[in-house]
Amino acid sequence: MTEVQVLIVDDSSVMRKIIERALRQSGLDAIVVHEASSGLDGLEVLRQHSVHVILSDINMPSMDGLEFLRQIQSQRLAPGVPVVMITTESSEEHVRQAIQCGARGYIRKPFTAEQVKERVLPLLNID
Numbered sequence: 001m002t003e004v005q006v007l008i009v010d011d012s013s014v015m016r017k018i019i020e021r022a023l024r025q026s027g028l029d030a031i032v033v034h035e036a037s038s039g040l041d042g043l044e045v046l047r048q049h050s051v052h053v054i055l056s057d058i059n060m061p062s063m064d065g066l067e068f069l070r071q072i073q074s075q076r077l078a079p080g081v082p083v084v085m086i087t088t089e090s091s092e093e094h095v096r097q098a099i100q101c102g103a104r105g106y107i108r109k110p111f112t113a114e115q116v117k118e119r120v121l122p123l124l125n126i127d
């Protein structure tokens with residue numbers, strides 16, 4: 001299997017590491033993780049790197065996850081790349097907005113490696 005390029009966008013460095021660990025525990029050993037602490041940083045990473053999947057928090061300073069999604073679309077930075085939102089938001093409205101902005105799924109915090117596996121692996125089309 002080729003290396004899977006992953007972008008993790010979350011304002012918490014601890015949460016970025018937890019997400020990376022959950023990805024590895026879900027069976028993705030061959031991953032290269034790019035990290036960003038805000039939507040603005042995430043856009044910059046996408047200008048420099050091609051990725052296979054994006055996992056993004058919704059609530060972040062500078063640029064939240066919903067605006068990050070909008071900017072990815074409007075700037076055509078990652079066409080066809082699935083985005084999974086990771087959030088503490090229990091509001092269905094936030095989830096609905098994320099899907100309308102192009103997200104392919106969401107995971108609520110706290111989450112397990114099994115939930116990450118169920119929601120992320122099918123989007124990668126890998127065996």
